[in-house]
Amino acid sequence: MSAVAPAAPALAGGYRLSLPRTLRSEWIKLTTLRSTWWSIAITAALTIGIGVLIAFALTSSGQAPRGLNGIMAVVSPIQFTALLAGILGAIAVTGEYSTGMIRSTLTADPRRGRVLVAKAVVLAVFLFLASLVMFVISAVLVSAILGGHGQSLEWGQPDKVILPVLSASVTMAVCALIGVSFGFLLRSGAGAIAATVGLLFVLPIMSTFFAFAGESWKWVMDAANYLPLSAAQNAILPSDTAPLSAGVAFLTLGAWVAAGLLGSWAVLRSRDA
Template sequence: MSAVAPAVPAVSGRFRLSFPRSLRSEWIKLSTLRSTWWSIAITAALTIGIAVLIAFAFTSTGAVRQGVNGIMAVVSPIQFTALLAGILGAIAVTGEYSTGMIRSTLTADPLRGRVLVAKAAVLAVFLFLASLVMFVIAAVIVSTILGAHGEALEWGAPDKVLLPLLSAAATMAVCALIGVSFGFMLRSGAGAIAATVGLLFVLPIMSNFFAFAGESWKWVLDAANYLPLSAAQNAILPSDTAPMSAGVAFLTLGAWVAAGLLGSWVVLRSRDA
């Protein structure tokens, strides 16, 4: 007779996996990557540097005295820094696929939807808070520069300073989530970055080519208003002449996030790691 191996008693673990622990795990992975802090440093340098240059340009041309809102100097760099936010979101996901860490992640937490939501939440909150700090610093410096010419930012008017800063920070978080979505759907660093750059930067430029194509191609320009960065511009600095209201712009940004995360969830559930 063959010996029967003795049964190993099951040991009840002291800790159980929960969503807060998944969040903590994702934060550890994000914060221990040097690429994260390099990306934030470059984003901060561009945000503050470009804002300062635009502020000096405003003072030399008298643009603020001619009715130009000084907060534009602070939020204008987002056309470039949003790309960095999207790329950071993409590499935060594809880096796990390239190293094979995604297998460990999904083994530790088999609930793939929870993994997706935890990673998306950590990146969104991190980018929002980091971007808000950058924009506030840039706003203080810009206000000081403009204030020397009697045109400081109107901090007492929330719709002229605070709301644009919050909207710009939210846009950075949205772009990061778009990068996360492409990362999960494509699982390739090069592919996810290319798709993110294409959506955030290339498509808006290409749509401008149709401005001279006549009335029959006007639908392209109308559709381009619903691209993420185009909608973000209307959300950050709404105006009566804008192609969409701030409410519609925020709904558009939310729709991009929802569609991207839904697609990521479907792909994550249907494919092996």
């Protein structure tokens, strides 16, 4: 007798599990947590507040510096807010492990790969949209401040404003997915947060120590260009003198996400909840 493929589990009322239903479940879990909205509020305050402060600092002399690229004031806070995105991604996963809710999640949907994809998609979309709103508000305020001193953002040129804002929002989503990956890999809130902060913040700082170590240690600086936030800087504000082109920078960010999620999938399949 030939084997029969198992049917998708049926829920009460005749409904069957599907990716859209799992996505909806993950969206409800994420958006009903107070920690999610506290994280978004702090991220928004830093994104908008730092951008406005930089704009005021640039115009404190009474006029904006000539040749100023005002969009830098808008995207500069990402060096700090990306950490919050990564931490939010980590706690979205480890919070379920600490409460035991992950057992209910995997019991409701035994296809662990689908659970991983749903959680990753929800976190990425949520952070992208939230970050996009923050950066647009910051850009409008920064443009108004600089415009009062004779120089505003060049909204008519997509590569000057729109593309950097979109790239910065993508970076926030990438950092959230890195946090998700560490959450599944380590399962510990403290461990996942420490690993996320280490990769996004500590390693780039440590790599700068080798700038004075001579030519024999130059490879460390070259390798550091492929760290997530280093690559993100080249993707957000590309230039001819940047160590990575915009294309290579985006490929690097994609590679970090792919490696993290593949590792998470392997661990999720092989370990008990």
